[in-house]
Amino acid sequence: MTPLKTALIQQGCTNNQEDNHTKTIHMVRTAAASGAELIVLQELHTSLYFCQVESPALFDLAEAIPGPSTDLFGQLAKELKVVIVTSLFERRAAGLYHNTAVVFEKDGSIAGIYRKMHIPDDPGFYEKFYFTPGDLGFTPIKTSVGTLGVLVCWDQWYPEAARMMALAGADLLIYPTAIGWDRDDSPEEQHRQHDSWVTVQRGHAIANGLPLLAVNRVGFESSPQQSNVGIQFWGGSFAAGPQGEILAEASHEKEEIILVDIDCARSEQVRRIWPFLRDRRIDEYGDLLKRYRD
Numbered sequence: 001m002t003p004l005k006t007a008l009i010q011q012g013c014t015n016n017q018e019d020n021h022t023k024t025i026h027m028v029r030t031a032a033a034s035g036a037e038l039i040v041l042q043e044l045h046t047s048l049y050f051c052q053v054e055s056p057a058l059f060d061l062a063e064a065i066p067g068p069s070t071d072l073f074g075q076l077a078k079e080l081k082v083v084i085v086t087s088l089f090e091r092r093a094a095g096l097y098h099n100t101a102v103v104f105e106k107d108g109s110i111a112g113i114y115r116k117m118h119i120p121d122d123p124g125f126y127e128k129f130y131f132t133p134g135d136l137g138f139t140p141i142k143t144s145v146g147t148l149g150v151l152v153c154w155d156q157w158y159p160e161a162a163r164m165m166a167l168a169g170a171d172l173l174i175y176p177t178a179i180g181w182d183r184d185d186s187p188e189e190q191h192r193q194h195d196s197w198v199t200v201q202r203g204h205a206i207a208n209g210l211p212l213l214a215v216n217r218v219g220f221e222s223s224p225q226q227s228n229v230g231i232q233f234w235g236g237s238f239a240a241g242p243q244g245e246i247l248a249e250a251s252h253e254k255e256e257i258i259l260v261d262i263d264c265a266r267s268e269q270v271r272r273i274w275p276f277l278r279d280r281r282i283d284e285y286g287d288l289l290k291r292y293r294d
Contacts, residue, residue, distance in 0.1 A: 003261035004145055004172075006038040007031030008248075010237040011255045012219030015048050021069075023255075025076060031257050032080040038145045038262075040085040042217045042237075043153050043178040044099070047089070052223045052231065054129040062091035065113060070102055078108025083143045085150060087176040089130070090115070099131045101150045101176055103141045112141035116152040117161065124182065124223070124231055127154070138164035146171035146264055149210070153177045156197070156214070160288070162204035166277070171264045173204060173212040180217075180233035194234055194252075202244035209271040211247075211262045212240045218255060242270040 009027045013020050024045055031039050044050075046069055050058045063069060069088055077084045083106055090100035090113075099116035115134030119127045138161055140147045149170025155161045156175050165173060179197060181190045205212040218235035222228070238249040239260040248260040271277065287293050 003263045004038060005035045006040065006213060006239070006260055006262050007034070007036035008213060008215045008237045008239065008250065008256075008258040008260070009039060009041050009045075010216060010218050010235050010250045010258065011042065011045065012233075013045060013048050013217060013221070017046050020046055021072060025072075027255075027257055028076060028082075028084065029080065031259065032082050034257075034259055036082060036259060038083045038085070038143075038148075040174055040213050040215045041087060041176060042215045043087045043176040044089060045087055045176075045217070048221050049178045049217070049231065049233070050089075050224070051127045051130060052124050052221070053225050054126050055224070059091075059097065059130070062089040062097050064092075065090050065100065065102060066110070067091075070104075070110065073102070074104050074108040074110065077104035077106060081106045083111070083145050083148075085148070085174055085176065087152065092132075096132055097130055098134060099127065099152055100134075101152055103143060103148060103150060106144055111143045112139075114139070114141065114150045114152065116155060118154045118158055120154045138168060140165055140168050140170040149173045151175050153179060156201055156204075159200075159204060159207065162208055162210075166208035166210055170210060171267070172262065173208070173210050175201065175212070175214045177214055177216040177237075178233065180231040183220075183230075183232055190234075194236060198236070198238065202240050202246075205240045205242055206244040206274075207276060209242045209267050209274060209276065211242055211264060211267070213262075214238055214240075216250075218250075218253065242267045243274075 090098040121128040149165030222230035239247040
C-alpha cells in the first residue's frame with residue numbers, strides 16, 4: 001500500500017452558513033490541489049457551535065440527509081475525485097435529530113454515515129438537548145481509500161468506541177471535533193485539558209495499532225445569550241501513527257490545512273510486534289456491559 005495523503009481542515013465558523021460553506025470549499029479545493037485523497041472536516045462545520053445554549057429555535061439549523069449540504073459536498077467530492085468526511089446536524093424526523101458524520105466517495109455518492117453515540121451534557125456543551133444518541137453502532141465505512149472508523153468528538157474519550165471500530169476492520173480512526181476552553185480556566189488547567197485530549201487519542205491509536213486523525217475547530221465563539229461568554233476552541237488538530245507518534249499537528253490559534261501522509265500498511269507491522277488483539281481476554285470482559293461494578 002502506498003501512503004495515503006490526507007488533509008485535516010481546521011477552521012473558524014460564523015453564524016452565516018453560506019460564508020462557512022464558501023471557506024470550507026476553498027480549503028477543500030486547496031487540499032485536493034496539494035494531492036490529498038482523503039479530506040476531513042471538523043464537527044458541525046456548517047454553523048457556529050450552537051450547543052452552548054438550549055434553544056428550540058436552533059433546531060432550524062438541522063437538515064435532512066440527503067439534503068442541501070450533502071448535495072453540495074457530494075458534488076465537490078465528485079468534481080475533485082476525493083473522499084470527504086463531513087459533519088452535519090441531521091434532521092431525521094420531526095423531533096428526532098442526530099450529530100452525524102457523512103462520508104462521500106470520490107464519485108460523489110454517500111459511502112456511509114455515522115451517528116454520534118456518546119452525547120455530552122456539560123456547561124457550554126448542551127448536546128443532549130439537541131441530539132439523540134446514534135443507533136448505527138460502531139460500523140466502519142468502506143471507501144476507495146480504506147475502511148474508515150469515523151467517530152465524533154465526545155466519542156474520543158471512550159476506548160470502547162475505538163476498539164469496536166478496530167474489531168470491525170477499520171484501517172484508520174477519524175474524529176471530527178469541537179472542543180475548547182473556558183476563558184476563565186487557568187493556563188495550567190487549559191494545558192491539562194488539552195494534554196488529556198491528545199493523550200487519550202494517542203492511546204486509542206496505540207491500543208489498536210491504527211493511525212488516527214483528529215480535526216478540531218479553532219477560534220472564539222461567543223454564547224448566543226452572552227457575548228462576553230463563550231468557548232475558545234483550541235484547534236490543535238493532529239494526526240498520529242499506530243504507535244501513537246505525532247505525525248502532524250496544527251496550532252491553537254489559526255485556520256490551517258494540515259497535510260500528512262498516512263502509511264496504513266504500518267499497522268500490520270506494529271500489530272505483529274504488539275499483538276494486543278491476540279492477547280485480549282475476551283472471556284473475562286463480561287462486566288464491561290455493566291454501568292458499574294458494585
